[in-house]
Amino acid sequence: MRSLAVLALSWLIAVPGFATQWYPLHVLVDGREANYQPLTAASRPWRICALLPHGMDRYWWGVAWGLDQEAKRLGTELGIYEAGGYQFDAMQKAQLTRCIQLAADAYVIGAISEQGLCEQLGLLQKKNVPVIDLVNRIDCPGVSARSQVSFADMAKAAMAYIQQRSGGRPVRVGWLPGPKDAGWVIDAEKGLAEALEGSQDVLVPAGYGPVDRSSQAALVRKLLTREPGLDYIIGNAEAAAFAGQLVRSSGGRYKAEVVSLYATERVLEAIAEGTVQASPTDSPVIQARIAVDLAVRLLEGRQVPGQVSPRIEMIDQANLKNFDISRLMPPSGHWMIRQELPE
Template sequence: MHLLKGLLFCLCLTSLQALADWYPVAVQAVGQPLNYQPLARAAQPWRICALLPHGKDRYWWGVAWGLDGEASRQGVRLGIYEAGGYENPQTQIAQLQACRAQQADAYVIAAINTTDLCPQIAELQAQGKPVIDLVNRLDCSGITARSQVNFADMTREVMAYIEGRRESGAFSLGWLPGPQGAGWVMDSESGLRQALLGQSVALYHGGYGPVDRASQAQLVRRLLDAHADVDYLLGNAEAAGFAAQLVRTSGNQYRTQVLATYATERIIEQIRDGFILAAPTDSPVLQARIAIDLAVRALEGKPYEPLVSPLIEVLDQRSLQQFDISRLMPPEGHWMIRRELP
């Protein structure tokens, strides 16, 4: 814990510098390597609406912090809205409609599911309004550009980590992906299927649920009660975080080793303390910053890449020592940013 606090202290001291010089950064642009360089500043104070699924955990705090920082650096005005959870698709629909009523110039959307916003996005396309797909994946026509990492790749990376350290032969895996219908969950499940092809594995699906502590704790308990001897448990950050705590405090009742499908501040702490083996990170703060730049480029008719993806890094106790944590979460003392569109 003291190491994490020290890391956060250093991050707090350098947060202003991190905002100023986060670029150039190595990314994949439509699958090709690129050193991403954002614009120095927007030509005018464009009004951008950002929609997020919720603000319950540090993953989305980091996204909001990244959006806010890049909007401030480029001199654009930003509204940040969160729907309160994956169980609230109607709230996100209403938030998009409210931004449209306020005549936002561009939209950055981390969608609750892949299709509910498509009718409105088609209308925005007809009006020439840029729409940037952030993190979660939208299956709509009319998307201007995407700032996201494929969660199929994230899951393949963490499964490769397991494969590289486990003993040969059959093994068992508990699986807790997250909310049903979310694009990133569907991609993650696709990646899992691909990773398990040809493997001798017993897969125990723990069920779907919102990514809040209470919902995921219930699914974790149910899965481990039914399969106490499962070799590995792989789940969303809330599931993995609770599972690691449960395994640690249960004596020898469970022997599972826990991994997460993505990293948050809590997951990093548990990796550092040895309670979680590893988790890949999609650098959500970087995704958010790039999304703002893509929106400004589209508004100003400047060249942009249709898909930009930060490089996936698998974090364990060793690799964590070299990782730039400002790509993942805000500095200490920063919470969820919510703001009406100016």
């Protein structure tokens, strides 16, 4: 079955869709629907520093690829740094310090925690250096604009799918969000709480942890051992993919259906093979492209909105073949991009 799923996903990746012409794009601009049209080119080769939390899966490979492709299209220079995981906030601070030493013109940051970089961002704010908040949410002064999708809305979309699928029957839902202090996890928990208001559905928290496979597998096993009768599980991509496989291999001991909080290549494979039912996607490649464009606009004195958000799409087996994979991951054969900002 897995070979069929991988074949289906390979077919998707082979479909033309990785062209540089990603625009105009229907998005939300400060909460209102609009068509986003990026700049044709930068007026000079601005030097942009991008900081990402890790490069362990194709979600962040896609972000790095989108950053790199848009920087090349606009004619800017780009450094891409990844900290190695959500537990390495000190590394991300050190990487930010490195870019400050290199005198980057602007910063695009997928933050490990919502307030971990506040002191350094305050110094950049005093110098009027543009900072774009990418994907994860930063809660600090000094953010100039945001390219991100609300993970509160992502969690609501996942829960709405479950509530529609359950047909109004009260259900027990296991919850494996990810690292505790990440802004996107905090937002997801707020959104899920709002989605559950007034319902009889019960949320069963399974704890927090880094989004690597081994950490999430341990949390999934503990959750299902403690709560074998769960109806559904919502989890980060690694938790969801592992939970789906564990439920299938349990011989009927576990019956939970699994919905991912966000989509990665592994989640799409699991949807194709039926071990994960569905996932919303926040189009991380597009978020990355928009972030670079926003940085250049600010450097060139143009007005920018406070936040630009690609539209959330729900992916399941019914629409998987029609989904534009270039919004989510790099083409086949492209790995995580790590590169020093040119001096």
